[in-house]
């Protein structure tokens with residue numbers, strides 16, 4: 172179960188959901204961080220996909236992720252697209268998950284976190300649905 | 309028999325804010341501007357319009373109201389063609405892909421004279437609106453864009469990682485902006501020509517930390533036309549020209565970040581494509597006299613110059629601060645002023661790189677001439693250098 176934080180507004184640029192990815196977004200809403208793993212070569216992928224990008228097998232299954240990793244890099248965005256104007260400045264970063272997957276997401280930290288700092292993934296519960304973010308442990 | 313490709317003529321529009329707001333009474337329209345550039349490029353090549361048989365366009369920005377721009381221009385300039393008339397698109401690589409397609413028509417014998425050309429008008433569209441498009445191009449619309457990544461936010465994260473891994477500093481990175489502005493001050497087609505100091509660069513408002521306003525590309529409009537020919541035509545012209553010596557391409561199969569953690573700031577695409585281009589040209593990085601790189605932000609000039617072997621890994625920013633990559637230094641980089649100061653009309657930016665190399669390699673760069681320049685390298689990219697297209701060019705006088 173990921174820690175969760177309520178945010179009293181709607182997502183500025185909500186992700187689209189498909190029959191396939193709804194498992195990810197609905198799971199996220201209830202605190203599960205998960206992706207797909209190949210039944211053949213056993214490799215993980217992120218974002219989750221209905222096939223394995225490494226061997227193109229269509230035999231994949233959902234597996235939980237620890238939601239732990241290290242901050243590979245980060246920045247603070249001051250000049251943002253229209254829909255993010257109310258949120259500037261905001262911090263984003265790249266996280267290497269312990270499972271060996273690289274993802275990009277928001278970073279929750281008032282001060283500048285050091286790179287390679289341990290982080291955890293948390294759920295951001297917006298009024299219209301979830302997003303995720305990383306925060307230093 | 310393999311045909312060699314040469315650039316015999318070229319012309320560009322000075323980079324500036326040419327586009328008028330949509331509600332302005334009097335407009336500056338793309339086709340009128342581009343026609344003048346084409347005529348100037350052909351005059352430079354000394355060829356007649358009847359000899360042109362291929363037109364390869366960098367696709368304009370979506371803000372250009374005239375769609376099917378290539379076929380519109382074929383009519384506007386009355387240019388019947390037996391090779392091809394087409395538009396290509398590939399983000400920042402667009403113009404380099406157009407250059408390739410035109411070169412391929414010559415290599416395949418479909419054309420002896422091919423134009424690689426285009427116009428990028430966007431400056432009257434507010435940045436906050438423009439970014440609503442560009443954020444969808446530089447990231448996964450569902451798994452990156454919802455967090456607010458912008459195109460240059462990825463470069464900012466390259467900068468943070470570079471400073472961390474190589475004990476570099478924002479000051480060292482900012483020295484690239486100072487150097488490039490000094491170069492631009494000598495370039496009549498550059499968008500920003502007033503020299504700036506390191507303190508001025510550091511004092512600018514932050515855009516994507518650690519990068520401030522002068523370390524990221526300005527917005528501007530541009531147009532360019534390269535007259536590409538079978539080298540046999542260049543030889544009989546008696547004019548100095550530039551020969552395409554080598555080409556390399558590599559796409560790492562990733563978009564912005566590699567889901568399998570890698571060394572993001574090694575720019576594997578530029579390393580691989582650069583090696584391929586040097587190998588085809590039969591040269592090494594040490595043979596290169598100058599480089600005109602696709603580097604929207606200061607950090608990218610550093611990373612690309614390191615990946616192409618022009619400076620040692622981890623030392624690019626420091627060596628710029630020491631003058632090694634300045635005009636007069638060991639390996640001048642971005643003699644045009646680069647994307648920060650020459651300007652960055654994105655879909656045609658690589659044309660401007662080819663233009664600068666042509667000016668330099670044919671000895672026409674005036675005050676910013678690199679003495680004795682014979683070999684130049686240029687790059688174009690997709691995403692966060694997830695793909696690179698590298699060309700080695702040689703001057704023939």
Ligand SMILES: [Zn+2]
Pocket residue numbers: 209210211212213214223224225226227228
């Ligand atoms: Zn597999």
